Amino acid sequence: xxxxxxxxxxxxxxxxxxxxxxxxxxxxxxxxxxxxxxxxxxxxxxxxxxxxxxxxxxxxxxxxxxxxxxxxxxxxxxxxxxxxxxxxxxxx
Numbered sequence: 477x478x479x480x481x482x483x484x485x486x487x488x489x490x491x492x493x494x495x496x497x498x499x500x501x502x503x504x505x506x507x508x509x510x511x512x513x514x515x516x517x518x519x520x521x522x523x524x525x526x527x528x529x530x531x532x533x534x535x536x537x538x539x540x541x542x543x544x545x546x547x548x549x550x551x552x553x554x555x556x557x558x559x560x561x562x563x564x565x566x567x568x
Contacts, residue, residue, distance in 0.1 A: 480504040495525045502534045511545075514538035 481504035487497030498521030
């Protein structure tokens with residue numbers, strides 16, 4: 477996926493108005509789990525082609541995965557806090 481990202485960035489540098497380069501970059505970033513960078517890439521690409529369906533899909537997918545990560549992190553923090561509170565109570 478790093479190679480795909482490098483290829484996509486090369487395409488964008490070579491042809492900055494070619495939406496497919498941005499699409500490839502966004503796909504590589506999505507696979508790498510860099511959802512914030514997907515959003516940035518898609519925003520840049522949508523300036524060139526505002527209704528590109530694949531880019532709009534990847535943007536929505538990145539937002540959904542970011543939300544899932546935030547929810548999972550929130551659950552982990554809650555479990556940790558509950559465990560931490562229980563541990564402190566037991567040792568007092």
